[in-house]
Amino acid sequence: MSDLKIRPFAADMPEPIEGESLLGLFGRALERTAIDRLKRGLALAGVQPAGNPSGVSISEKQADALAVLFKVDREDIVRRLHPRGRFDHHSTETIDFFGTKLRTQYLETIFRRVSPRALALSPYHRAIWDLRPLCFDPTTRERLLVTCPVCGEKLRWWFVRGPTYCEVCVTDRGFPKTDLRDYPQPILEFGDEEAIDFVVGLVDPDSGKREAVRRLLPAALGNASNSDIFDAVISIASCLRPEISGKTVFVGRPLRAGHFDGFTSDLLEVAGRMIIGGRDGFAAGTAKLRAHMSERKKTHGLFAEVGPLAGTVNDRSLAPVIRAFLVEGLQKDLTDTSELGLVRKRLGTVKPKSHGPWLNIQEIHELFGVSKHALQRLVATGMVEARRADIELSPxxxxxxxxxxxxxxYKDAMDENRAKAVLRVSIAELHELADRRLVERIEEPVKSMLDSKTVYRASSVNAIIMAIKERALPADPSRSIADHLWNAARRLCPPVPWPAIIELILSGNIRVELLRDDGNEWRKWVAPVDVEDFVTLVRLEQAKRPAVPSAWMTRSQAAEMLNIAESSVWKVARAGFLLSKRESRNTVYKRSDVATTARKYIFLPEMLERSPFNVAHEVGRWLRSVGIEPISEWSKSVFPIYDRASFERVLPSMPSALKEINLQGRTLKRVSTDVKRKAVDQIKTGLSPYFVSRRLGVSAKAVTKWVAHFDEYGDVQPAGKLEGHEDYIRSAIEANPSISVHAFWQAFKKDRVEVSYTIMSKFVADLGYQRDAAGRLVLKQ
Incomplete structure (x- = not known):
C-alpha cells in the first residue's frame, strides 16, 4: 500500500519514548482516537497479521505505512521491530531485539507484562518487559504483573485501554476501571546487584548500556557478542533450576511461556556471576550443583558433580567461544576441587579429537555414525577388543x-522386520529368499548390534525392488490398474509362493509390466504380461515344491488372502471374524477362519477395485441406496465389512466407470435444465455430487447447488431465458451472418423473449460465434 492511500490520524500522536515497545507506542497513539481495538488500528495501514500483532509479525516493508498513519519517523518503527534471523554460528532461529539476537522463545508476543511502580513513574510499556527470562523491572526491581489482580485474566494487547489499565475490567459504558498502578508487586532483593545488572544490560534497548556492561567481561569472552553471552547465561541458569537438579544430562533451555514460571531472577544472578566473576564466581555456581550430587546416583564423574552443566560444552548451539570458556572454567574447577577424591570422566572439549587408534564410544559414534546403543551391544558380545578401567562405570x-x-x-544392515516390510513377505518367506540366494544374511557380531535374530544386507533387499523395476516393461495405457500382480496371484491356490514368483521375475521367466511407480506395495506396481502364463508357471513351481499350509497364518498372509492392508487384519479379528493367538512377538491367525471370512465377506479395497467408485464413501453411499448395509463397522463409516454375495448381486447394476464413458464437449458454458434434472435424479439414487460432476464436466459445487435449489423449490433453476432458443438463433445468424447483434437482439425481443442486450451478446459468444475479417458472424474453428 503506497503512502498516498493512507490517511494519517487527525489527532496529535505521541512521541516515541526511548525503550518503549512497538505495541506500547501504538497503544498510546490509538488511545487518542476512537478506535478501541489494536488490530483495527493497524488495519488502517494495511497491516493485518494472521496471529497476534507484534514486532515479529509486522515486517519492515509495512513500516512506511505505519509511520504515515501514526505520524512518526520510519526509523522509530523499524528499530522496534523484531525480524527473524539465525545465529552466526548455528541455525537456531532468532529475533533481533534492538540489535541483540535472541532465541524466539525468549520474546513474549501474546501477553502483556507490566510493572505497576514503573507505570506510576512514567505510563508507557517498556520493551524489556517482553523478555520472558526477566521476571522483574530493571529500574524498580518490582516483579512483573501478568494477570489482572481484580478479574484474574491475563493482560493482552486486544483492546486499547491505555498501558496502565486492564483491558477486561470495564464499566457499563466501556471505560476501563482497574488501574494497575494501584496494585504494586513485591520488590525483589538481589545479593549481587552487579551480576543482575550485567545480565539485564546485555539486552537493554539502550545501545550505550549494552556496551557499558561489556567492560565486566573476562578477556576470554572479549570477542563474544552480547547475543552469545546472554544465551550462555540462560543456558547456565537452566542448569540451576531446582526441578532439574537431579538430571545428569544437558537439559536445554525453556521453550514455552509456562516453562519460564520457575525461571527466577536468582538463577540469572548466579549465572551472571559465573560469567564475570572469574574462578570464584564460577565455583559459586558449581557449588550449588554439587549440593545435589546425592540425587544423581546413576552416573559418575563430572556429570555426577555438576549435572547438566557438564553437557553444555557439547551444546553446538552455543558459540564456540562460549563453549571454550565453559571448558576452561570446568577444568579449573576440577583442579580446585581435586581434594574431593572423586573418580572423574574425561572432560569434553571443543578442541580437535585425538587421532590415536583407541577411541571412546562417543568418538566412535561421531566418526562412523554408528548408534551408541549398537556399540554398547557390540562390546557386550565380547567379539571385539575393548579397554576400560577397573571400575564398572568407566569409559x-x-x-x-x-x-x-x-x-x-552395520550401515548396510537391515533387521528382518524391516526387510519383510520392504519385500512384503513373511519372515518364513524371507528365509526362503535367503536360501535361494536372492538376499544376503549378515552374521555376528553385526547381528547383535541390531538386536535382531536375523539381519540382512539392505543393499541386497533393495536390489530386488530395483531389479523388478528394471525388468518391467512399459504398461499399455489402456490396461486397468486392477490387473496388478497381487490380484493375479489370487487365482492361485494358497499359500502363494512369493519367493518363487520373485525368482521367476528376476530370471525373466515371468514378464511383467510397470503400471505405476509409487507406494510401498511393489506387487501392485507391476502386472503379468500374460496372466495365463503367469498362473501356469507358478503352479508348476508349486508342484515342484509343494507347501503344506499350516493351520495358522501370519498377518501378512492373512492380509493377502483378505485383500486388505496388514494394519487392518487385527480389526477383522477384533470384530470376531478371526481367531488369533500370540507367537513370541507376532500374532498369527487361524487359516480356516481367514478362508471363511474371505469367502463370505468383502472389504473396501476389493470393492473399490471392482466398482466404478474411487472413494470409499461413494461406494458405501450407493450401496445404502439399494438397501445394502455393512455387516460390521469399526466405527461410523470406518472400515465397513459387507456381505460378498449381496455385493456380487448388485455389481452389474452399478453405473459405468468414468473411463468407459465418452464425455461429449459442451458447446455452451450454461448447463441445460434437462441435464441438471438428470444430475439431481442421480444424486437422489445415491451417487455423490463429485461422482456425478466428473461425468458432466462441471464442478461438484455446482451440482450441490442444483440439488439444494431442487430441495427448496421442487425443481432446478433454469439455465436462462434463452434456453431452448439455440437452434433458432443459429439458423437466424446463418441466414444473415452480417447482421449486428444489437439489431438481432431488438428483433428477437419483439418476436420471442424479452432479454437484455448483455445476455444476448454473451449467449451468441457462448454459441461459438465471432466476427471474421469481413465482419460476418462465423463459428470459431
Whole structure:
C-alpha cells in the first residue's frame, strides 16, 4: 500500500519514548482516537497479521505505512521491530531485539507484562518487559504483573485501554476501571546487584548500556557478542533450576511461556556471576550443583558433580567461544576441587579429537555414525577388543581399525522386520529368499548390534525392488490398474509362493509390466504380461515344491488372502471374524477362519477395485441406496465389512466407470435444465455430487447447488431465458451472418423473449460465434 492511500490520524500522536515497545507506542497513539481495538488500528495501514500483532509479525516493508498513519519517523518503527534471523554460528532461529539476537522463545508476543511502580513513574510499556527470562523491572526491581489482580485474566494487547489499565475490567459504558498502578508487586532483593545488572544490560534497548556492561567481561569472552553471552547465561541458569537438579544430562533451555514460571531472577544472578566473576564466581555456581550430587546416583564423574552443566560444552548451539570458556572454567574447577577424591570422566572439549587408534564410544559414534546403543551391544558380545578401567562405570575404549569394517556393514544392515516390510513377505518367506540366494544374511557380531535374530544386507533387499523395476516393461495405457500382480496371484491356490514368483521375475521367466511407480506395495506396481502364463508357471513351481499350509497364518498372509492392508487384519479379528493367538512377538491367525471370512465377506479395497467408485464413501453411499448395509463397522463409516454375495448381486447394476464413458464437449458454458434434472435424479439414487460432476464436466459445487435449489423449490433453476432458443438463433445468424447483434437482439425481443442486450451478446459468444475479417458472424474453428 503506497503512502498516498493512507490517511494519517487527525489527532496529535505521541512521541516515541526511548525503550518503549512497538505495541506500547501504538497503544498510546490509538488511545487518542476512537478506535478501541489494536488490530483495527493497524488495519488502517494495511497491516493485518494472521496471529497476534507484534514486532515479529509486522515486517519492515509495512513500516512506511505505519509511520504515515501514526505520524512518526520510519526509523522509530523499524528499530522496534523484531525480524527473524539465525545465529552466526548455528541455525537456531532468532529475533533481533534492538540489535541483540535472541532465541524466539525468549520474546513474549501474546501477553502483556507490566510493572505497576514503573507505570506510576512514567505510563508507557517498556520493551524489556517482553523478555520472558526477566521476571522483574530493571529500574524498580518490582516483579512483573501478568494477570489482572481484580478479574484474574491475563493482560493482552486486544483492546486499547491505555498501558496502565486492564483491558477486561470495564464499566457499563466501556471505560476501563482497574488501574494497575494501584496494585504494586513485591520488590525483589538481589545479593549481587552487579551480576543482575550485567545480565539485564546485555539486552537493554539502550545501545550505550549494552556496551557499558561489556567492560565486566573476562578477556576470554572479549570477542563474544552480547547475543552469545546472554544465551550462555540462560543456558547456565537452566542448569540451576531446582526441578532439574537431579538430571545428569544437558537439559536445554525453556521453550514455552509456562516453562519460564520457575525461571527466577536468582538463577540469572548466579549465572551472571559465573560469567564475570572469574574462578570464584564460577565455583559459586558449581557449588550449588554439587549440593545435589546425592540425587544423581546413576552416573559418575563430572556429570555426577555438576549435572547438566557438564553437557553444555557439547551444546553446538552455543558459540564456540562460549563453549571454550565453559571448558576452561570446568577444568579449573576440577583442579580446585581435586581434594574431593572423586573418580572423574574425561572432560569434553571443543578442541580437535585425538587421532590415536583407541577411541571412546562417543568418538566412535561421531566418526562412523554408528548408534551408541549398537556399540554398547557390540562390546557386550565380547567379539571385539575393548579397554576400560577397573571400575564398572568407566569409559569404554575401542580400536578404530577394528570397528571400521563392522561400521560399514552395520550401515548396510537391515533387521528382518524391516526387510519383510520392504519385500512384503513373511519372515518364513524371507528365509526362503535367503536360501535361494536372492538376499544376503549378515552374521555376528553385526547381528547383535541390531538386536535382531536375523539381519540382512539392505543393499541386497533393495536390489530386488530395483531389479523388478528394471525388468518391467512399459504398461499399455489402456490396461486397468486392477490387473496388478497381487490380484493375479489370487487365482492361485494358497499359500502363494512369493519367493518363487520373485525368482521367476528376476530370471525373466515371468514378464511383467510397470503400471505405476509409487507406494510401498511393489506387487501392485507391476502386472503379468500374460496372466495365463503367469498362473501356469507358478503352479508348476508349486508342484515342484509343494507347501503344506499350516493351520495358522501370519498377518501378512492373512492380509493377502483378505485383500486388505496388514494394519487392518487385527480389526477383522477384533470384530470376531478371526481367531488369533500370540507367537513370541507376532500374532498369527487361524487359516480356516481367514478362508471363511474371505469367502463370505468383502472389504473396501476389493470393492473399490471392482466398482466404478474411487472413494470409499461413494461406494458405501450407493450401496445404502439399494438397501445394502455393512455387516460390521469399526466405527461410523470406518472400515465397513459387507456381505460378498449381496455385493456380487448388485455389481452389474452399478453405473459405468468414468473411463468407459465418452464425455461429449459442451458447446455452451450454461448447463441445460434437462441435464441438471438428470444430475439431481442421480444424486437422489445415491451417487455423490463429485461422482456425478466428473461425468458432466462441471464442478461438484455446482451440482450441490442444483440439488439444494431442487430441495427448496421442487425443481432446478433454469439455465436462462434463452434456453431452448439455440437452434433458432443459429439458423437466424446463418441466414444473415452480417447482421449486428444489437439489431438481432431488438428483433428477437419483439418476436420471442424479452432479454437484455448483455445476455444476448454473451449467449451468441457462448454459441461459438465471432466476427471474421469481413465482419460476418462465423463459428470459431
Amino acid at each position: 569404554v575404549l575401542m580400536n578404530r581399525d577394528e570397528i571400521a569394517p563392522l561400521a560399514a556393514l
